[in-house]
Amino acid sequence: MTKLEVTKPNFGELTQIAKDLYWAHFDLPFRLNHVNLFLMDTPKGILILDAGLKSDHSEEHWEALINGPLK
Known part of the structure; x- marks a missing residue:
């Protein structure tokens, strides 16, 4: 396995990790402290893989992406 030389995306940002593939990092307010x-x-459009939880906190992250890089 090859380690990617990329920087973790900040709140409201996406990091491109390959052609047409992007990474978002949502912090969580409990022991499991983040989800990728x-x-x-x-x-056909954007395919999203989100294994996170539905919460107000996650919605804030999504709103930042929708109003930022996904706009």
């Missing part, structure tokens, strides 16, 4: 999300640009 991946977005892939496909011919």
Whole structure:
């Protein structure tokens, strides 16, 4: 396995990790302190892999992405 030389995305940012593949990092307010999300640009639209929890905290992260890099 090859380690990627990328920087963890900040709040409201995406980091491109490969062609058409992006990474988002949502911090969480409890012991499991973060979740990684991946977005892939496909011919049919954006595919999102989000294994996080539905919460006000997560919604704040999504709103920042939707009003920022996904706008």
